[in-house]
Structures are given as structure tokens and as C-alpha cells.
Amino acid sequence: MEVGNAPRARRWLAWLAMAAWATAVALVLAVAGTRTIGLVLAMFAAVVALLIAAWLAVAHRGLIRIVGVALGLAAAAGLVVALVRNDLLWLVLVTGALAAVVLAAGHAALARPRDQPAHEAEPAAPRASHPFLIMNPRSGDGKAQRFGLREKAEALGVEVAVLEGPEHVDVAELARKAIDNGADLVGVAGGDGTQALVAAVAAEEGVPLFVVPAGTRNHFALDLGIDRNDLGASLEALHDGVDLTVDLGDVGGRPFVNNVSFGAYAAIVERPDYRADKLHVTMQALPDLLTGSDGSHLRARADEGEIDEPQALLVSNNSYGTGDLAGAGRRLRLDGGQLGVLAVRVASARDAALLARGMHSANVTRMTADQVFVDSDDDMIPAGVDGESVLLPRPVRCRVRPGALRVRVPRHRPGLAEERPPVRLGDLVRVAVHGVAAD
Numbered sequence: 001m002e003v004g005n006a007p008r009a010r011r012w013l014a015w016l017a018m019a020a021w022a023t024a025v026a027l028v029l030a031v032a033g034t035r036t037i038g039l040v041l042a043m044f045a046a047v048v049a050l051l052i053a054a055w056l057a058v059a060h061r062g063l064i065r066i067v068g069v070a071l072g073l074a075a076a077a078g079l080v081v082a083l084v085r086n087d088l089l090w091l092v093l094v095t096g097a098l099a100a101v102v103l104a105a106g107h108a109a110l111a112r113p114r115d116q117p118a119h120e121a122e123p124a125a126p127r128a129s130h131p132f133l134i135m136n137p138r139s140g141d142g143k144a145q146r147f148g149l150r151e152k153a154e155a156l157g158v159e160v161a162v163l164e165g166p167e168h169v170d171v172a173e174l175a176r177k178a179i180d181n182g183a184d185l186v187g188v189a190g191g192d193g194t195q196a197l198v199a200a201v202a203a204e205e206g207v208p209l210f211v212v213p214a215g216t217r218n219h220f221a222l223d224l225g226i227d228r229n230d231l232g233a234s235l236e237a238l239h240d241g242v243d244l245t246v247d248l249g250d251v252g253g254r255p256f257v258n259n260v261s262f263g264a265y266a267a268i269v270e271r272p273d274y275r276a277d278k279l280h281v282t283m284q285a286l287p288d289l290l291t292g293s294d295g296s297h298l299r300a301r302a303d304e305g306e307i308d309e310p311q312a313l314l315v316s317n318n319s320y321g322t323g324d325l326a327g328a329g330r331r332l333r334l335d336g337g338q339l340g341v342l343a344v345r346v347a348s349a350r351d352a353a354l355l356a357r358g359m360h361s362a363n364v365t366r367m368t369a370d371q372v373f374v375d376s377d378d379d380m381i382p383a384g385v386d387g388e389s390v391l392l393p394r395p396v397r398c399r400v401r402p403g404a405l406r407v408r409v410p411r412h413r414p415g416l417a418e419e420r421p422p423v424r425l426g427d428l429v430r431v432a433v434h435g436v437a438a439d
Contacts, residue, residue: 109428125241144189247400249317337403375395
């Protein structure tokens, strides 16, 4: 399917990607010669050894953990020594750099913006007469305070409620009272967990939400295209904003805007001593969690598909990119009306080695679903809901509420995600020579 005439810049990027690809191939053939196959096999063996070493190090204690660390160091050192002895280290570094050029230029040449109207064509949202902002000054190590967010928002006519603390404040009830008092736009300057709680109230009351990325990660703002490093840009939604209709996740009656994690990660962060010493607690807990001698034994059903005893399960409000194994990447859209499901099971060193196949590994399950049910042997299941540690009664039902939420965002959003199709030589040729790409 044609994506339209490619701008001249994209055609040049396609030529650049092909030139870098050809240079890398020529270098490998000219320099490595008959050693090429051996070089590839050595690198693959090193990757497998490193994965096995990582499994031994994180899933065991004592002597086996020491063996795992030693194996990892030996695999890395052995590969470097072999490359140096054969005078091939520079070749790996150069071809690695050329591969990075191929991917960067290739993605830029072939990428299509996600399916949404151009900024200029999006209808302007009406200006709010009574905008209301809930601000957590401690989120993101005080990012909002350093920016002077309260003063700048109030200068724009926003009523700001600051969560001074240390006592707990029910932000959902705070937002509900503000709407009862006439607020026609509610916003949150805080983390994704707080955003989700207020988003549920906004959806329930039919009031748009606006997002100020004052937290640490702010993945929701990232996927909306908002610049997470410029709090001032997010305030542009107040005078030059557009409304987007997006989905809202629900897990056991609790809202989420990003994802819910179950399994090893959720069980670790649920421990009371985790925040005091994250690395130590993680390394102490992982062996029992990964070998199945501790933690919940999970079972999941996504629509009609069964997922048996995953060690890690991620349920997301719409799917992450196809290469993302951790839920830390981007979602191309937030209005697809489906949950993304990603499950990983690694029960042995063999399973760890098979992860070298990435998303194609039999140890990785990826699908979409309308709803997901998670069950366990325990009455309460640890979960991480938008980064917040909670305990949920079994069985847990995850579902998506399509189009439940209106979000007011700045018209100009430089961070909008683009599709990243695989970089194939044939597609690069079509863009470079003919100016069009095909699916």
C-alpha cells in the first residue's frame, strides 16, 4: 500500500541507509573473508552465554550466582580477546555504527505518522472557564516546584490545589469536588498513578483531563506526544488545545492509563523494604520468585487464550511497540480499544538462552485482548498499577473502556510517535527511487 509521495528528505535518508548497509556488507566480506561465519557464530554464542550467565546470577544465590557472574565476564572477555587476536574488533565497532545509521535513517525514511489528523486540521477545543489543577510538588524530585508551575498556572487562570502532605489526600475525591464546584477541565501535575485516579473521575463526569508531566516517567504524557521536559508546553493546552478521545484501562475496579504488571516485578516492589534498598531486595527476592518457590503462581486467560504460570505478565492500555519486552517503550495509539498482553516465562538456563530469539521465543507470549483474567493460588495478588504497588483480590479482571476519556493536549506536540516498520532493503529502494513505500 502506498503511503504517498515521500518528501525529498526521506528519499535522501533512504539512499543514506542503503549506502551504510552496502558499506557494512562490503567491509565484512572484504576484511573478514572466510572468517565471517565464525565471527557471527562467536557473537551469537557470546549472547547465549551472557543470557545463561544472567539467569544463573539473578535466579540463584551463593556459589551458583558467583559462577553466573564469572561466566558472563568470561564470555564477554573471550569475545573481545577473539576479536582482537583476529584484528576484527574495529570491524565490529565500525559495522555496529553503520548498522545504527541504517536503522536510524531507514526508520526515518519509512516511518508513517500514526493515524490521526494533522495538527492544523484538529478542531480547537473550547477554552475552559474554570480549569482546575492538582499538583504534587514532590513528584519527579520537585520538578513542578523548580519550574514554578503553580505561579505560572495561576497566572493563566487555573485554580491549583497543592498536595502539601504528609497526610494522605484522596485525589479522586478532590477532583470530584472541584467538578461539583464548576471545574470544566481538570488536570494533574504528578505521576501516572495519580493521573489515572483523576482520569477515572474525569471520564465519569464527562470533563476533559489535561496532563502536566511533573512525575518521574510520565509514560502517559509521552504517548500523548507531550514534551516531558517542558512543563510550560503542556500548559499550552489551556489556550491552544485539542481534545483527543482515548481508552482507559480498568483492573479490579481501579483505573490505569498505562499498564498493570503481575509476577516477579510486582511481588518485589510490594515488599516494604524495597524502596530502602532496591538492588539488595531485588537480588534477594528474585531467586525464589523465578524458580517458583516463592510468590504467587499466576494463571491468566486473555479472551480465549490461556497463559500458564508466567513469571512476568504485563497488561497494557493498548499495545506497546512490537519489539518492547518491558513495557517501557511507546504505544502508537491510545484509542485502539484493546488491551496489550505480554507474558514471559523463564524457568531454566535453557529458557534464558532461548530469549536470544526475542519476541519470537516460545517463552514470550504476546497478544491483544478485550479482557484478561489473572488468578493465583493466593487470595491476594500483588500488582503494579501504573507504577503503584497494590494487592488485588483474586481473580483479577483487566478490561479496557474504549473512548472513555477525553484528554486536552497542546495542538503542537513534537513527541508524537511514528510507526517503526522493519527496515527492508526493498522498501528503501522504493522510497529512494520511486518516492513511495509499500506494506
